[in-house]
């Protein structure tokens with residue numbers, strides 16, 4: 246069953262047309278001419294209960310605008326959006342009870358209050374029942390390691406600490422859907438890993454549906470099996486991460502490190518191409534040889550066996566297509582990069 250339904254979604258922003266020249270700023274203010282910008286230009290996708298989907302795109306692609314429409318912060322210009330049976334812009338409060346939102350760059354915590362009091366206030370605001378509130382706080386304190394800074398005013402928290410506090414705040418009401426906009430931006434390696442672990446557990450163990458917007462492709466590799474890739478307000482790809490790689494970067498490479506003095510003899514296997522090193526049988530050992538193949542044409546164990554049968558090898562490694570290269574290629578083909 247779909248928990249999120251987005252169909253033909255459009256968001257157009259209008260801003261006053263800037264007039265150049267003498268007194269331009271003043272004339273801009275008084276001339277009622279507008280230019281419109283389609284930040285979201287007819288997007289369709291649906292997300293099933295319990296899914297964890299990466300929502301990706303270059304700067305200005307329309308990701309935050311989409312998330313704001315899902316959160317009920319913005320009203321769509323056209324199209325349909327529904328989250329857990331609620332149309333967010335029509336019923337903001339009902340929608341807010343079903344969702345948790347974390348915007349990496351902004352905090353929803355009270356700046357002057359200690360984190361503990363800030364969470365307490367939010368718990369009361371959401372109407373979280375006391376026993377459940379205490380259970381949740383104990384759980385978040387443990388898994389997000391909040392203990393050391395629960396009594397520190399929010400304004401004095403480091404970015405990583407504040408983000409963990411924000412995540413706890415978003416999860417207090419045990420929302421069915423969690424929207425995370427750049428949740429790992431600016432975090433150090435340890436904090437980033439802790440954040441990812443929390444998101445993964447929340448999704449797997451609690452069944453929380455997660456829509457994750459990020460520029461960090463390690464977040465995607467680690468957390469998402471499905472991605473929706475957008476550019477200029479339109480969907481470029483919606484599907485499996487692995488299928489995306491095999492469609493846009495179907496080849497893998499086997500890198501063979503030959504022992505000193507071992508010449509490259511080649512391998513006679515269909516679908517395997519030598520792309521680097523190995524200037525033919527009898528040549529002086531080039532040291533390292535790269536073989537390119539598509540997994541559906543040739544199986545890795547067979548290639549390894551064929552290499553080992555003819556050579557003395559000190560090391561073998563497989564290079565998988567990386568997501569960053571694949572996505573860069575898609576953007577370049579669509580004219581975004």
Ligand SMILES: Nc1ncnc2c1ncn2[C@@H]1O[C@H](COP(=O)(O)OP(=O)(O)OP(=O)(O)O)[C@@H](O)[C@H]1O
Pocket residue numbers: 258259260282283284302303304305306307308309310311
């Ligand atoms: N309130 C607004 N008024 C006018 N234009 C806006 C407004 N908000 C966003 N835009 C424009 O809409 C487009 C999409 O912006 P959006 O913030 O959704 O992109 P994004 O994919 O989240 O980008 P980033 O990765 O940089 O955060 C951009 O061109 C942006 O300048």
